[in-house]
Amino acid sequence: MSTSPATRTLLPLLPDPMAEGHSRASRSAMTCTYRCDDACFKPAPNTTATPHVRDEIAKVVQRRSVLKGAAVGTGALALAGGVLSSPVAAAPGAGRGAGGAVSEANPSADLATTPFRTVPPNRRDAVVVPDGFTNDVVIRWGDGVLPGAPRFDAYDQSVAAAKKQFGYNCDYVGLLDHPSNRARSVLVVNHEYTTEPAMFPAEGYTDAEKIEIEMYNHGISVVEVKRGATPGSWNRVAPRNAPLNRRINVDTTFFVTGPAAGSDRLKTTADPSGTRVKGTLNNCAGGMTPWGTVLSGEENFNQYFAGTIDPEYAASYARYGISATGSRNWGSVDPRFDLGTEPNEPNRFGWIVEVDPRQPKASPRKHTMLGRFKHEGANVIISREGYAVAYMGDDERGDYLYKFVSKRKMAKGRSGAARDRNKKLLTEGTLYVARLVGDGAEDGTYDGTGRWIPLCSDTESFVDGWTVEDILVDTRLAADAVAPTRMDRPEDVEPNLVNGRVYAALTNNSQRGTRFPADEANPITTSQVRDSLDGELTPAAGNNNGYVLEMLAARGDHAAPAFTWNLLLVCGDPEAQETYFGGYPKEEVSPISCPDNVAFDTKGNLWISTDGNRLGSNDGIFRVPVAGAERGNVQQFLTVPRGAEACGPLLTDGDRALWTAVQHPGELDGSSFDEPGSTWPHTDDFPRPSVVVTYRRG
Numbered sequence: 040m041s042t043s044p045a046t047r048t049l050l051p052l053l054p055d056p057m058a059e060g061h062s063r064a065s066r067s068a069m070t071c072t073y074r075c076d077d078a079c080f081k082p083a084p085n086t087t088a089t090p091h092v093r094d095e096i097a098k099v100v101q102r103r104s105v106l107k108g109a110a111v112g113t114g115a116l117a118l119a120g121g122v123l124s125s126p127v128a129a130a131p132g133a134g135r136g137a138g139g140a141v142s143e144a145n146p147s148a149d150l151a152t153t154p155f156r157t158v159p160p161n162r163r164d165a166v167v168v169p170d171g172f173t174n175d176v177v178i179r180w181g182d183g184v185l186p187g188a189p190r191f192d193a194y195d196q197s198v199a200a201a202k203k204q205f206g207y208n209c210d211y212v213g214l215l216d217h218p219s220n221r222a223r224s225v226l227v228v229n230h231e232y233t234t235e236p237a238m239f240p241a242e243g244y245t246d247a248e249k250i251e252i253e254m255y256n257h258g259i260s261v262v263e264v265k266r267g268a269t270p271g272s273w274n275r276v277a278p279r280n281a282p283l284n285r286r287i288n289v290d291t292t293f294f295v296t297g298p299a300a301g302s303d304r305l306k307t308t309a310d311p312s313g314t315r316v317k318g319t320l321n322n323c324a325g326g327m328t329p330w331g332t333v334l335s336g337e338e339n340f341n342q343y344f345a346g347t348i349d350p351e352y353a354a355s356y357a358r359y360g361i362s363a364t365g366s367r368n369w370g371s372v373d374p375r376f377d378l379g380t381e382p383n384e385p386n387r388f389g390w391i392v393e394v395d396p397r398q399p400k401a402s403p404r405k406h407t408m409l410g411r412f413k414h415e416g417a418n419v420i421i422s423r424e425g426y427a428v429a430y431m432g433d434d435e436r437g438d439y440l441y442k443f444v445s446k447r448k449m450a451k452g453r454s455g456a457a458r459d460r461n462k463k464l465l466t467e468g469t470l471y472v473a474r475l476v477g478d479g480a481e482d483g484t485y486d487g488t489g490r491w492i493p494l495c496s497d498t499e500s501f502v503d504g505w506t507v508e509d510i511l512v513d514t515r516l517a518a519d520a521v522a523p524t525r526m527d528r529p530e531d532v533e534p535n536l537v538n539g540r541v542y543a544a545l546t547n548n549s550q551r552g553t554r555f556p557a558d559e560a561n562p563i564t565t566s567q568v569r570d571s572l573d574g575e576l577t578p579a580a581g582n583n584n585g586y587v588l589e590m591l592a593a594r595g596d597h598a599a600p601a602f603t604w605n606l607l608l609v610c611g612d613p614e615a616q617e618t619y620f621g622g623y624p625k626e627e628v629s630p631i632s633c634p635d636n637v638a639f640d641t642k643g644n645l646w647i648s649t650d651g652n653r654l655g656s657n658d659g660i661f662r663v664p665v666a667g668a669e670r671g672n673v674q675q676f677l678t679v680p681r682g683a684e685a686c687g688p689l690l691t692d693g694d695r696a697l698w699t700a701v702q703h704p705g706e707l708d709g710s711s712f713d714e715p716g717s718t719w720p721h722t723d724d725f726p727r728p729s730v731v732v733t734y735r736r737g
Contacts, residue, residue, distance in 0.1 A: 067682065067706055067707050067708045068708050069234065069236065069706050069707065069708055069710070070234075070651075070684075070703060070706050072366065073232055073233065073234045073235070073366075073706075078339065078360060078435070078436075081360070083435065083436040083437045084357060084358050084359065084360050084435060084437075084438075084515070085358075085435070085436075085437035085438055085515070085519065085525060148270060148271060148695045148734065148735035149693065149694045149695065150640060150662070150676075150690060150694045150695065150697055151640035151641055151642040151644055151690070151694040152642065152694075153735075155169035155170075155171070155172070155674070155676065156169045156170050157169070157629050157674050157675050157676070158629075158659065158675045158676060158677060158678055159675075160629075160630060160654065160655070160656030160657075160675070160678075161656060161657060161678055162655075162656065162657055162681055163657070163678070163680070163681070164680045164681045164704075164717050164718065164719055165680055165719065166677065166678070166679055166680065166699070166701065166719075166731055166733075167657075167677065167678045168676065168677050168733050169676065171735060171736055172733055172734065172735055172736055173733070173734065173736045174677075174699075174731045174732060174733040174734070175267070175272060175273070175274075175731060175732055176720045176722075176729045176730070176731050177226070177264060177273055177274065177275055177729075177730045177731065177732055178205050178226075178228075178260075178262060178275050178729065178730050179191075179205065179720065179722070179727040179728070179729040180204075180205055180206065180207050180208075180209075180256075180727040180728045180729065181193070181204050181205060181727065182204060182205045182275070183203060183204060183205075183278045184203060184204060184205050184260050184261075184262055184278060184284050184285070184286050185202075185203040185278055185284055185285075185286060186203075186278045186279045187203060187278075188200065188203035188204050188278060189203075189204075191204060193238070193239075193240070193712070193723070193725060194240060194243060196238075196239070196244075196252050197252065198251050198252055198254075198255050201252055201255035201256050201288075202255050202286060202288060202290075203278075203286060204286075205228075205260050205262070206230030206255075206256040206257060206258055206259075206260055206286070206288075207230055207232070207233045207234070207238065207253075207256040207257075207728055208230055208231050208232050208233060208234065208256075208702050208703055208728050209228045209229065209230060209231075209260075209686065209700040209701070209702055209728050209729065209730055210228075210229040210230070210231040210322065210323055210324065210686045210700055210702055211227075211228065211229040211322070211323065211324045211325035211335060211416065211636075211686065211687070211700070212226070212227075212228055212686070212687040212688075212689045212698045212699070212700050212730060213226070213227040213228075213325060213326070213327045213333045213689065214226055214227075214264075214327075214689060214691050214698065215227065215327060215331055215333070215396055216331070217263065217283070218397050222265055222266055223263055223264065223265045223266075223276065224263075224264055224265075224273075224691075225261060225262070225263055225264075225283055225396040225397075226260075226261070226262045226263070226264045226275075226730070227259065227260070227261050227262075227325075227333045227394065227396055228259065228260045228262070228700060228730055229258075229259055229322035229323065229324075229325060229335055230256060230257050230258050230259065230260065230322065231257075231321055231322055231323050231338070231702065232257065232321055232339070233253040233256050233257065234703055234706055235249055235253060236710070236711045236712060237703070237705060237706060237710065237711065237712055237715070237725070237726060238252075238253070238256075238712065239252075239712055240712050240713055241711070241712070241713050246368075246371075247371065247372050250367070250368065250369060250371065250372050251372055254288075254289045254369065254372075254373070255288050255289060255290075257288065257289060257318075257319075257320055257321070257322070258286065258287045258288040258289065258291065258318070258319055258322065259285075259286075259287040259319065259322060259335060259394060260285070260286055260287075261283060261284060261285040261286075261287070261394070261396050261399065262275055262276075262281070262284055263275070263276040263280075263281035263282075263283050263284055264276060266692075269734060269735075269736075269737065270692060270695050270734065270735070271692050271695035271696035271732070271733075271734025271735060272696070272732065272734050273696065273732050282399070283396060283397070283399050284399070285396075285399045287319065287394065287403060288318065289317065289318035289319075289320070290317055290318060291317070291318055291319070291402075291403065292315055292316070292317060292402050293315065293316045293317075293318070293319065293392060293402060293403050293404060293405045294314065294315060294402050294403075294404045294405070295313065295314045295315065295316060295387075295404070295405050295407060296404050296405065296406050296407065296408070296463075296465070296466045297406055297407035297408035297409075297465075297466045297467070297497065297511065298407060298408060298495075298497050298498075298507045298508060298511060299407035299411075299507075299508045299511040299512055300313065300314050300407060301313045301314050302407075302508045302512060304383055304386050304508070304509075304512045305383060305386055305387055305512070306383060307375065307381050307383050307384055307387070308375075308380075308381060309375065315402075316387040316388075316405055317375075319335065319337055319388075319392050319403075319405075320337055320340045320343055320388050321337055321338045321339045321340050321342075321343075321388075322335045322336065322337060322338070322392070323335075323336050323337075323338040323339075323414070323415050323416060323434070324336055324415045324416030324530070324531050324636055324686075325416045325417070326416055326417055326418035326419060326429075326533070328393075328419050328427075328461075329419060329421055329427075329449065329461070330449070330457075330458050330461035330462060330464075331395075331396075331397065331458065332393050332394060332395045332396070332462060333393070333394045333396065334391050334392070334393055334416065334417045334418075334419070334429070335391070335392045335393075335394065335416070336391055336392075336414030336415050336416040336417060336431070337388050337389050337390055337391075337392065337413075337414055338413045338414055338415060338434055339360075339413060340359075340385065340388035340389050340413075341359050341360040341361040341362075341365065341385070341413075342360075342365050342366050342367050343365060343367045343369050343376055343388075344361055344365050344369075344370070344376050344377075344378055344384065344385050345362070345363060345364055345365035345367075345368065345370055345376070345377070345378060346363060346370055346377040346378035346379040346380065347363065347378060347379035348362075348363050348378055348379075349378075349379075349382055351382075352378075352382050354516070355386075355512075355513050355516065356378075356385070358513070358515045358516050358519075359385070359389065359412075359413070359515065360435075361378070361385050363378070386411070386512050387405075389411040389412060389413065389414065390405040390406060390407065390409070390411055390414070391405070391406050391409040391414055391416075391417045391429075391431070391465070392404065392405050392406070393406060393462070393465065395462065406465045406466065407511045407512075408443065408465060408466055408467065408468060408470065408497055408511065409429060409431065409441075409443050409465060409470065410431070410441060410443075410470050410494070410510075410511055410514035411511060411512055411513070411514050412433040412435075412438065412439075412441075412514050412515050413433050413434050413435050413438070414431060414432075414433070414434075415431070415432045415433075415434045415529065415530045415531055415532070416431070416432075416531055416532075416636075417429045417430070417431045417443075418430055418431075418531075418532065418533040418534060420534040420536065420597055421449050422444070422596055422597045422598040423595065423596050423597075423598075424448065424596075424598065425448035425449050426444055426445050426447075426448055426449070426468075426597075426598050427443075427444075427445040427449055427461075427464040427465065427468075428442060428443070428444050428445070428534075428597040428598055429442065429443040429465065430442055430532040430533065430534060430541055430543075431443070431532060432526075432529030432530055432531065432532045432543060432544075433515070433529055434528055434529060434530050434546075435528065436527070436528055437525040437526070438515065438525065438526065438528075438529065439472050439473060439515075439518055439523045439524070439525070439526060439529065440472070440473040440523075440524075440526060440529050440532060440543060441470065441471065441472050441473070441514075441518075442470075442471045442472075442473070442491050443465070443468055443469070443470050443471070444468050444469050444471070444597075444598045445464040445465065445467065445468040446467040446468045446469075446496070446497065447460075447463075447464060447467065449461055449464060466497070467496075467497040468496065468497060469493055469494075469495070469496045469497075470493070470494045470495055470496075470510075470511070470514075471491035471492060471493050471494060471600070472491070472492050472494055472518045472521065472523040473489055473490075473491055473492070473523055473524060474489060474490050474492055474522065474523050474524050475487060475488075475489045475524040475604055476488050476489065485605060485606035485609070485619070486603070486604060486605035486606070487603070487604055487605075488601070488602070488603050488604070489524075489590065489601070489602045489603065489604050490600055490601055490602075491600045491601075491602070492521045492522075492523060493600075494510050494514070494517055494518060494521065495507045495510045495511070495517075501521075502517050502520050502521060503520070505517050505520070526545055527545045527546070527547060527585065527586070528545060528546045528547060528585075529543055529544075529545055530543075530544040530545070530546045530634070530635050530636065530650075531543070531544045531635065531636040531637045532544075533637050533638070533639070534597070535639050535643055535645070535665070536639065536643075537639065537641070537642065537643025538643050538665065538666065539591070539592070539595050539597075540589055540590060540591050540665070541589070541590040541591075541592070541597075541602075542587060542588070542589055542590075542607070542637050542645055542665075543587070543588040543590070544585070544587055544634035544635055544636065544637050544647065545585050545586050545587070545588055545634070546585045546633045546634055546635050546650060546651070547583055547584060547585040547633050547651070547653070583611075583632070583633075583653045584609075584610040584611035584618075584631075584632040584633060584653055584654075585610050585632070585633050585634050586606050586608055586609045586610055586634070587606065587607045587608040587610070587634055587637070587645070587647070587663075588604055588605075588606060588607070589604065589605050589606070589607040589665070590602050590603070590604045591603050591604070606619065607621050607645075607663075607665065607670075607671065608620055608621065608631070608634070608663070608671065608673065610631045610632055610633070610634060611630070611631075611632060611653075611654070612630050612654055613625040613626065613628050613629075613630055619671075620671040620672070620673055621663075621665070621670045621671020621672075622670065622671055623669070623670060623671035623672045623673075627672065628671070628672060628673040628674070629661060629673050629674055629675035630654050630656070630675075631647065631649065631661055631673050631675070632649060632651070632652045632653045632654045633649045633650050633651040633652060633653060633658075634647045634648075634649055635647075635648050635649055635650035635651075635684070635685075635686075636648045636650075636686060636687060636688065638687065638688045638689055638690060639690070640662075640690045640694045641690070641693065641694050642694070643665060643666065644662055644663065644664050644665065645662075645663040645664075645665050646660060646661065646662055646663070646676075646688045646690065646697075647660065647661045647663060647673075647688075648660045648661075648684075648685040648686055648687055648688050648699070649661070649684075649685055650684040650685070650686075651684070656678065657678045657679055657680065657681060657683070658678065658679050658683065658684050658685045659675050659676070659677050659678040659679060659685055660675075660676050660677040660685050660687075660688050660697070660699060661673050661674060661675050661676060662674045662676050676697070676733075677697070677699065677733060679699070679701050679704070680701065680704045680705070680717050680719035680726075681704070681705060681707065681716055681717045681719075682703065682704055682705045682706040682707040682710065682716045682717050682726075683701050683702060683703055683704040683705070683706070683717070683719070683728075684701075684702040684703060685699060685700075685701070685702075686699065686700035686701070686702045687699045687700050692734075695734055695735065696732050696733070696734050697732065697733040697734070698730065698731070698732050699730070699731050699732075699733065700728070700729075700730050701719070701720075701728060701729050701730070701731060702728050703728060704717040704719045704720075704726040704727075704728060705717030705718070705719070705725075705726035712725050
C-alpha cells in the first residue's frame, strides 16, 4: 500500500456537466457511472406501450392557463463569482413574513416555525446554513463503528477494517429511540454505492483489492449517538461503549419473507432453499416504521452483475437493466455476481429490507411482498382501520408508483409480543401500482384522480397468466401488464402525518418530450420553444428539474383504492415560465431543482433534499409549507459541498435538529483521490462522505 499522502491542491471549479456533452443527466458523468451504471445514457428499460396520462387529457394546451401572460424566463440562473445571482439570492428573506434574519428578538430553535435568511445558490465547498445556525459532523466514512476498528487510513485500507468502519456514500438517515438510555438514540444510515476514483490513491491497490474493499463499504451502519450540550446537537458514542452498533455488509445473512421466499427463482448454489441471502446492495432511501424498525430500499442493484446471459432470463434482466457488461466487475472476485455461474443471484436483490436496530444479532429481512424493483425506499402509515400501508417509488425513467396494504392490523402497545407481531405486517397483504388521470380542465392547476391497481395478494394473483411468485420477482413486467402510469423517476414517496397526504419526489426525466411526452401528471419543466405555425408550446430539452406530487387518499383512508392528486411544485428557476410553487408568488421563492428525498417536521412542513441541481448551484435542503398562506413557499435552508448530493433529510428533537447525509462530496468529472474536487469535511486532503446535524447556534 502507499504510505504517505501527496501534496495536492483542490481542483478548480469544474464546468456544468451539460456543457461537456453530458446532456442526459443532471449529475456529473462520474456519478452516473458509479451510482447507476450510466442508466441515463441508456434506453429506459420500460419499452412497453403502457398508457400515459397524455391519452386521457388534452396534451399541452391545458398548460396555457399556467403559462398565459408569463414572460419567457432564463431557464437557468447565471453564475457570477462562484455564486448564482438571482432576485431570490439578493433578497433579505423569502416569503410574506416568513423570511428574514433570525434576531435575538426571535430566537426560536424550532426549524418548523423559525424565520431564517434563505441560503442563496452557491458553489462553496462547505455545508452552508443560515445565520444563527451551525452544524457538526457526527460520523464520516472510515470512522469506527465496531470495537477494534482501526483508525482510518486511506493509504492502508483493507476488508478487515471496512467491516468495522462506517461505509462509503451515506444516503438514508433514520434516528430511533434507544431501548434503555434516554440520553441516547440509534442512528441508522444506508451506504448506497462506492466511487473508486475518490476512494483510492493512484498507486498502492490492485483492482481486486479495490473491488473487495468497495464491497464491504456498501450496506448499512447502525450507530449509537448521544445528545450534545446544545439542544439539537449530537455526538457518536465510542464503539466500545455502544453494544447496539452494527455494520451490515455484503456478508450479512438476510432472511427472505413473504410468498416468494423459497421460490425456485431465488435459489442458488450457496442457498438451495431460496430463503437466505448474503448482503444488501445499493441501499438508497428508507423509512422508520411505527413499530421501531428501519426499512431500506435496494435500488440500482443491476450494475453489480455481468457475464453470459441465458436466453431464458433475457427479458427479465433487460427490464431491470441487467446486462452482460455490468460496470462493477464483482464477478471477478466473487462468482455469485457472474450471471453465467449464478443466474438467479440478481433476483435476490431489488427488495425492501427491514432492520431492527434493537437486535444487533438478529438477521435482517428482505420482504418479497413489497415487490422487486429499483426501490428508492418505503414509508409506512397506519390506515384509519389499523392496517399498515407502505408507499414506494421505482426510480427509473418511465417506471411506477406502488403501494402495499397489510392483511393484518397493527397490534397496539409497546410489549415485546406486540412488536414481534407488527414485524410480520409486511409479509402478508396486497401490492398495488398507481394509475393517474388528469382532469383536463383549463383551471391553472395540474391535478386529477388516481387508482391503485392490485397486482397480487399473498395468496392470489390479479394479473392474468402470472403467479404470485412471478409477480413479486418480476414486479416491473407484471405491472406493465395492467397499464399503470409511467412517471418521471419516482424517488421518495412519503406520507405526511400531519395532513394525511402523500408526497412523491419525481426528480426528473431527461427524455421527457421525446418518448415520454408531457401531460398533466408529467409536465414540461424546462425551457419551452414556441411552434411558429400555431403557437403551441412544445418541449425543448426534457424534464430537467422535476416536480413534487401531492396525493390524497379517498375519504382519508390510505387503504382505499382511489385517490386524488395535484402537483405541489413544478421545480426550476422561478423566472422560468413553466415553474409552479403551489400558487405562491414565484418572485419570492428559492430556485429548486431535482427533488429527491422528502421529510416532514412536526407542523407538517415539507422538507426536500435535492440531487443533481440543473441550475448550476450545489444541491441543498429546502423547507416548504404545504398549507395556508405560505403553501409552496420554497425556502433554501442548506447547501452541501461541491459535487455532493443532499440526502436524508430528517428532523428530530422537536424540530431542533436537521440531519443530512452528505453523499459523494467532490464527485465531479476530472476529479480523483489525488486531485480531489472537494476536501470536505476538511479533516483530510480528500473528501469523506459524512452525516451532519444542523441546529440553532448557542
